[in-house]
Amino acid sequence: MATTTEEKKVSYDTIHRNGPWPVEVLYRTRLASRNASADTRSDALRRYNDAGEEIQRLLQACLDDPKKPRFRAYGSSWSLSKVVHSDRMHFNAPMNVKIPLETDDLHSNTRYQHENLFFFQCGNTVKEISRQLKKTGKSLKMSGASNGQTIAGAVSTGVHGSALKAGSIQDCVVGIQLIIGPKPEDRVYLEKASDPALSDGFAQQLHCRVIRNDGLFQAALVSMGGFGFIAGLVIEAEDQFLLKRYTKHIKPKDALKLAQTLDFKNSAFTIDGEKHPDGSGKTPYHYKLYINPYNQKEDYLTEIIYRHPYRTNYPKPQPLVEKFIYTDMPGWIAKLVTVDFKRIPKLMKLMQGTLFPKVDQVTEGTLGEIFWDTTIKGNSAGFAWAFGVDQSNATKAIQLFIELANQKGPVPGAIGVRFIPATQATLGFTKFPMTCIVEMDGLQWQPMRVPWGKRKSGLGWRKRQMPSMKAFEKEIVKGLQKAGIPFTWHWGKNCAWEHPGLVKHMFGERMEEWMRYRSALLRPETAHLFSNDFMDITGLSAYTPPDSEMPFS
Amino acid sequence: MKTNAIFSVKLRPVVLALLLAVTLSSCYSVRIVSRDGEPEKKAVSSDAGFYRDKVAHRQDTTITLNPIQSDFSLVDPVCPYGFYSVEYRVSLGQALLNMITFGKVKKVKIIYVCNKDC
Ligand SMILES: Cc1cc2nc3c(=O)[nH]c(=O)nc-3n(C[C@H](O)[C@H](O)[C@H](O)COP(=O)(O)OP(=O)(O)OC[C@H]3O[C@@H](n4cnc5c(N)ncnc54)[C@H](O)[C@@H]3O)c2cc1C
Numbered sequence: 321m322a323t324t325t326e327e328k329k330v331s332y333d334t335i336h337r338n339g340p341w342p343v344e345v346l347y348r349t350r351l352a353s354r355n356a357s358a359d360t361r362s363d364a365l366r367r368y369n370d371a372g373e374e375i376q377r378l379l380q381a382c383l384d385d386p387k388k389p390r391f392r393a394y395g396s397s398w399s400l401s402k403v404v405h406s407d408r409m410h411f412n413a414p415m416n417v418k419i420p421l422e423t424d425d426l427h428s429n430t431r432y433q434h435e436n437l438f439f440f441q442c443g444n445t446v447k448e449i450s451r452q453l454k455k456t457g458k459s460l461k462m463s464g465a466s467n468g469q470t471i472a473g474a475v476s477t478g479v480h481g482s483a484l485k486a487g488s489i490q491d492c493v494v495g496i497q498l499i500i501g502p503k504p505e506d507r508v509y510l511e512k513a514s515d516p517a518l519s520d521g522f523a524q525q526l527h528c529r530v531i532r533n534d535g536l537f538q539a540a541l542v543s544m545g546g547f548g549f550i551a552g553l554v555i556e557a558e559d560q561f562l563l564k565r566y567t568k569h570i571k572p573k574d575a576l577k578l579a580q581t582l583d584f585k586n587s588a589f590t591i592d593g594e595k596h597p598d599g600s601g602k603t604p605y606h607y608k609l610y611i612n613p614y615n616q617k618e619d620y621l622t623e624i625i626y627r628h629p630y631r632t633n634y635p636k637p638q639p640l641v642e643k644f645i646y647t648d649m650p651g652w653i654a655k656l657v658t659v660d661f662k663r664i665p666k667l668m669k670l671m672q673g674t675l676f677p678k679v680d681q682v683t684e685g686t687l688g689e690i691f692w693d694t695t696i697k698g699n700s701a702g703f704a705w706a707f708g709v710d711q712s713n714a715t716k717a718i719q720l721f722i723e724l725a726n727q728k729g730p731v732p733g734a735i736g737v738r739f740i741p742a743t744q745a746t747l748g749f750t751k752f753p754m755t756c757i758v759e760m761d762g763l764q765w766q767p768m769r770v771p772w773g774k775r776k777s778g779l780g781w782r783k784r785q786m787p788s789m790k791a792f793e794k795e796i797v798k799g800l801q802k803a804g805i806p807f808t809w810h811w812g813k814n815c816a817w818e819h820p821g822l823v824k825h826m827f828g829e830r831m832e833e834w835m836r837y838r839s840a841l842l843r844p845e846t847a848h849l850f851s852n853d854f855m856d857i858t859g860l861s862a863y864t865p866p867d868s869e870m871p872f873s
Numbered sequence: 874m875k876t877n878a879i880f881s882v883k884l885r886p887v888v889l890a891l892l893l894a895v896t897l898s899s900c901y902s903v904r905i906v907s908r909d910g911e912p913e914k915k916a917v918s919s920d921a922g923f924y925r926d927k928v929a930h931r932q933d934t935t936i937t938l939n940p941i942q943s944d945f946s947l948v949d950p951v952c953p954y955g956f957y958s959v960e961y962r963v964s965l966g967q968a969l970l971n972m973i974t975f976g977k978v979k980k981v982k983i984i985y986v987c988n989k990d991c
Contacts, residue, residue, distance in 0.1 A: 335918045335926050348916050351990075396926070397918055411916035416991060448911050448991050468926075638908050644922065699921030 322367075322374040324349045332409060337701035337764070338400045338814065344389055347410040349374055351417065361420050365525055368417045368441055372499055372507060372527070372551050375410070379549070380502035382408055382849055391849050392545045395443060395470025399477055399812035400704050403544050406852040410549070413470055415443035418452055419552070427516035432494065432556060437517060439495075441552045442472035446489075449555070450688030457630075458557040459687050462486035466694035472550040477812035478542040478748045480757065481691065482608045482623075482738035484582065490541040490745050495554030497526055498540065498547060501846045505529055507551075508841075512537045517554055526552075531872045539837035541745035544811050546850050546860060547838055560630040563605060564684045565637070566591050567677045569619040575609050579714040579737060579756060582607070594626045602626060609737040610676045611718070613725040614665030621676050625690065637685035638692050645674060650698030654763045657732045661765070661786040664730035675734045703733070703789060706759035706810035707796065708749045711739065713805045714756035720799055721758050728787055728795050733762020746834045747827060749808035757810070764789060790816060797822065823858045831860070839863050840870040900964035900982075911989045912957040924984070927957070932983040938976070945979075952987035960984040 330346040333339035352370045355363050382391045392406035395413055419439040426434055436458065440449055446460070447467035453459055462483040469479060471489075480488040494517040496510045509523035513532040523530045540547045570578075574589040582603075584590075590601040606625035612618060653671075657664055668675065674697075683690065709717040718737060725731055738757045740750040749755070767786040787795065793816040800807045808826045809815045816822070823831050839847060844863050851861035904923070913928045920929070930952075936945055949956075960983065967980040 330917065333918050337918075346916060396914060413914045413916075414989070416989070445911060448989070451909060451911075451991070636908075642906075695923055696925040697922060 321352050322349050322371045324374055324378060332397075332405065334397045334400055334404070335696060336400050336703070338402075338703070339405075341402065341405045343405075343407070343409050345408045347378055347408065348414065349378075349410070349412065350414055361422070364417050364419045368419060368552065369527055371415055371417070371441070375499050375549050375551065376502045376506065378408075378410065379499070379506075379846075379849065383502065383845060388845075388848065390852055391549075392852055393442065393472065393549050394545075395473030396445065396468050398469050398473065400702070400814050401812055401817065402852075402854045403477060403811050405854065406545075412443040412472065413445070415441050416445075416448060417441040417552075418444065421518070421522075421554075425518055425522040427519050430517050431515065432517050436557050437494070438555050438557055439552055440471050440555060442550050443470050445470055446474060447688065447693070450686070453557050454560065454686065454688065457560050459560045460489075460555070461492050461558055463489065463687060463691045465691055467688060467691055468694060471553055471555070475541060475553060476544050476550065477810065478743065478745060478750060479812075480738065480740045480750055480755075482606045482740065482757075484603065484605065484607060484739055484754075485741060486605075487741050488743045488745075488748060488750050490748060491743055492555050492557070493541060493553050494556050496537065496540055496550060497528060497552040498549065498841075499551050500548035500842055501849075506548075506846075508548075510537050510540055511554075517556075533870075533872050535746075535833070536837050536841060536870075536872060538744050539746040539834045540841070542743070542748045542811065543838075544747075544855070544860075545852070546855055547841060548846070548850055560686060562628045562630050562634060562684055563625045563687060563690045564594075564628055564682070565623065565625045565690055566594075567621060567623050567679050567681045569679055570609070570622045572616075572620055575620045575622060576715045576718065578607065579609065579718065579739075580712070582711065582739065582754065589622075591624060591626075607739055609735075611722070611735040611737065612668055612672065612676075613722045613735050614668055614730055616722070621679060623677060628684075630686070634684045637683035637689050642695070644695065644697055646698070648699060650700035650702075650763055653732070654700045654765060657763065657765050658767070658786075661730060661732075661767075664732050667732070668734065701764035702761065703764050704759065704761045704810075704813045705733075705793065705796065705815065706757050706813045707800065707815075708740075708752065708755040708757050708808040708810070709800075709805055710752040711754040711756045714758075716803065717756065717758050717800070717805055717807070720803055720805070721760070721796065724792075724795055724799055725760075728792060731760075731762065731787075731789075731792055732765060733760040735760050746830050746837070747811075749810055749826075751808055751827070751830075752806075755808070759810075759813075767791075789814065794819060801825070817854065818857050821859075823860060835860060835862060836864055836867055837870070840866040840872065896965055900962050900967075902960050902962040904958055904960035906958040907956065907988070910955070910957040911991055913987045913989045923958075924986070927986045929984050929986055932981060932985070934981050936979045936981055938979075940977070947981065947983070949985070952985070954988040954990050957986040957988045 327346045330343045331340040332343045389407035391408045393410045394404045423434045462481045464479045475490045498508045500506045507528045509528035512534045584601040584603045594602050604624045605627040608623040610621040736759045740755045743750045767788045847863040855861035962982040
């Protein structure tokens with residue numbers, strides 16, 4: 321039997337120290353032991369279903385508590401926003417059953433091939449999944465820049481890479497198994513009516529009722545934990561392929577033109593060995609830019625990756641030695657930044673080697689090998705911002721961000737730019753036909769008044785103050801609004817989430833649509849159970865009485 | 874001149890002790906990491922750097938060998954699915970102890986992370 325340990329009054333923190341936040345109860349569920357004498361599939365089903373029952377027991381305990389605590393599952397704690405935080409939190413990284421699917425498990429009208437469909441329990445990480453798929457010569461279609469997220473965590477916030485054709489991670493999902501409460505009918509298997517994948521018979525083996533509804537499926541994809549506990553996901557994989565990765569300097573003019581058009585065929589920037597016979601550039605699998613916002617004379621850096629057929633004889637791309645900076649170093653830098661923030665540009669120049677990938681590197685490997693492990697460096701707190709704009713606004717948005725960083729900052733971080741085709745998820749932040757994500761990763765800072773600054777004529781010394789992180793986040797939001805650039809924001813990253821009407825501004829009618837589907841799926845008490853402060857602040861937690869147009873409710 | 878001499882005489886042992894403490898405790902470490910392994914993760918991130926998100930086990934012990942014993946194995950009781958990483962730390966003091974006991978007393982300081990049950 322699955323067993324859960326409970327820790328009371330815990331202080332929860334993210335991997336990048338964006339907390340700590342108080343948690344009333346922290347649950348960790350360990351799966352039932354394997355039965356070596358049973359066959360792999362029936363044993364996987366037994367352990368999976370048993371874990372589901374355990375989750376339902378925990379949900380019942382929350383509902384029975386007169387204080388009506390709220391419950392939220394979490395995976396690797398890689399989200400930097402408070403999206404993950406709640407009264408009671410459930411750590412589900414150990415829940416990593418893999419259920420082998422058989423041909424009979426497929427829906428009779430499915431367009432999917434049996435060998436491409438895989439069922440993973442929520443706590444499988446992207447790395448585990450890549451390893452599992454590799455065993456049968458398969459691969460995920462895309463991933464983020466690294467591989468440590470759990471599949472449920474990654475799908476729930478809409479993790480993306482910069483794959484120009486493959487979309488975001490939720491776009492590989494074709495079925496979702498949710499636990500939406502403690503009752504037997506609260507085990508639900510969800511997929512699209514227009515695009516079924518698995519049979520009712522399979523869902524019965526998971527003790528689930530089946531809902532096939534396109535709108536509900538799309539709403540539940542990027543749900544930030546608000547649609548209940550994701551027990552498992554059906555993923556469509558594809559044949560293994562190789563990625564050849566180049567890191568090159570690129571002239572800002574060429575980089576921005578490519579950002580605006582993604583027209584690699586007619587670009588002045590080409591890579592030897594990745595050209596058409598007529599000499600024009602091929603369209604890559606992935607295109608990413610790295611920009612130091614404080615040195616506009618310098619070339620940008622691009623990570624450009626081309627897709628090639630799989631072969632076995634390639635040198636493994638992971639390094640044999642990884643070197644890390646002193647644990648305390650980011651902490652010192654953060655302190656230095658606080659005391660004299662005007663030094664940030666100089667520090668960035670000094671740190672360029674650790675902030676950006678090495679230039680003129682060529683490596684080749686599978687998706688899982690190229691987007692490999694990330695190790696946390698140092699002891700200081702980090703932040704990450706990532707906003708999405710339509711690709712046609714890419715140049716405007718990048719320039720606006722650089723200007724803000726220089727005029728209102730400087731702030732300690734480097735800019736990245738990635739591109740992702742439209743997601744099907746209702747609240748997926750990669751919602752534009754081609755979304756350009758403009759992001760900054762850096763060190764958290766505390767503003768401090770500095771008594772030296774620009775002299776204002778006649779008024780004596782003016783105190784030049786570094787903006788707080790919150791204030792700077794607001795500046796970005798206001799800057800984009802003022803410039804009339806429609807935008808979205810990564811759910812798992814830092815933002816001025818409390819900015820009035822932010823989610824409505826970003827998603828328009830999709831916000832209400834998402835909330836209507838959520839209300840139709842959940843009951844008032846379970847809608848409360850699966851809400852949190854983040855959803856309250858962003859206005860997503862409100863329960864609206866179910867719509868008669870939604871027959872599944 | 875006089876005060877300087879007093880200082881140096883009085884301070885010499887302190888400075889020496891400090892130097893010795895720093896040198897003997899200064900250590901170097903080697904960590905080997907599995908490329909394809911999946912580390913067992915902590916429910917709540919703590920610590921800094923490499924071990925922030927990983928469940929780290931620590932072995933800090935002294936092994937004494939008798940005259941006819943040449944080496945030893947530490948048998949791990951907690952990683953049924955193998956190791957994700959193993960870090961061995963040794964300080965100058967520990968190396969000296971090993972040397973003056975002709976290799977018979979070994980201070981062992983290891984930090985290791987188990988693979989997740991995949
Ligand atoms: C080093 C690093 C690199 C990153 N790289 C990228 C990148 O390249 N691209 C990108 O888009 N993002 C990136 N991010 C952001 C990160 O990948 C996302 O925030 C992702 O959601 C984290 O996954 P997780 O498993 O840690 O989920 P968590 O952060 O633990 O949870 C995320 C959300 O998922 C929900 N959730 C988790 N499990 C369940 C479940 N079983 N049922 C219901 N809800 C659940 C949680 O409630 C929460 O709302 C990165 C973050 C870090 C720290």
